[in-house]
Amino acid sequence: MSDTFKVDANSAIATTWSDGLGVALKQQQPESLELVGAWTDLSVFTGLVDSVRTLRLSGAESNGRVRSLAGLGCFVSLNSLSLANQVETGLENLAAIPLESLYATAQTGLMDCLSGSSVRRLSLMAADASLIQTNLHLPQLISLNLIRPKLSDLRSLSGFSSLKTLHVSHASQLQSLAGIEALPIEHLAVETAARLVDLGAATSLDSLKSLRLVGVAKSARHPALSDSRSLEVVHLAGKEFGPVDWRTLLALPRLAKAFAPWDPSVVERAQLEHWLPPNRRFRTFDPAGARGVRMLFVEVEACDPSRGTA
Secondary structure: OOOEEEEEHHHHEOOOEOHHHHHHHHHHOOOEEEEEOOOOOHHHHOOOOOOOOEEEEOOOOOOOOEEEOOOHHHOOOOOEEEEOOOEEEOHHHHHHOOOOEEEEEOOHHHHHHHOOOOOOEEEEEOOEHHHHHHHOOOOOOOEEEEEOOEOOOOHHHOOOOOOOEEEEEOOOOOOEOOOOOOOOOOEEEEEEEOOOOEOHHHHHOOOOOEEEEEEEOOOOOOOOOOOOOOOOEEEEEOOOOOOOOHHHHHOOOOOOEEEEEEOOOOOOHHHHHHHOOOOEEEEEEEEEOOOOOEEEEEEEEEOOHHHOOO
16 A cells, blocks of 8 residues: 555544554554654554555654653564654664664764664755764665754765765755765755855765755855766756856756856857757757746757757
């Protein structure tokens, strides 16, 4: 069953466990389950949730926190866990679960339990440098999503030697991307980081295939992409970006899509087409707006130069 099965603690357990709920879980065998409210012992689900692979704990109504992870081990097939807020007790139960994906709010006990685990995809809310660097060792981590991180740079991530995808959002303290230069990152996205001025590390990523920068500092300089030979997708947006160096952008040998500011009064479409390599052409040329600097979306494809550009 693909739909999420939702259970509210207040209605499921008044004074005794609801037999009807147990029957429904056995009959439907959901793969995705959401538990709402102040659950204090998850072992009440023993034998009823063997099919559940994805679990979300939404937290108590009083403070939004997850009351406890006691009994989490009864979810024998679990590989993806989402914790809506910090956990009050029972964090140690995480250590025995071979999770592949986790969404959680950073807290000291959580980081200790995760260190050395099999987690491959991690979304962390409000993480700071000391917690990541000191407490978090994830040798299999390939995807990291940092939401509202308390970081001024990314040096605390330098130990994630398997990291392929990095997404940073709502990073009000972030000023530099320094620290990720030696990582095998293929997909980098930074959104809503109004103090971010140092973008240089993005140009040092040899494996980078997609780059998304939205809402960085107004004083940020465009990253020099001429050496980014693996780039396929580039997205540069926000009021802070003026017209980019389209000549360098279009010369990238693997470029497939680009979305960035363009000023046709400075560089006409014909000139952009001229800057394309002889064996490349625009598949899509879609400017947004009719005047001044506008956002331009292009798709580039291979062509036979002997047949022209029709």
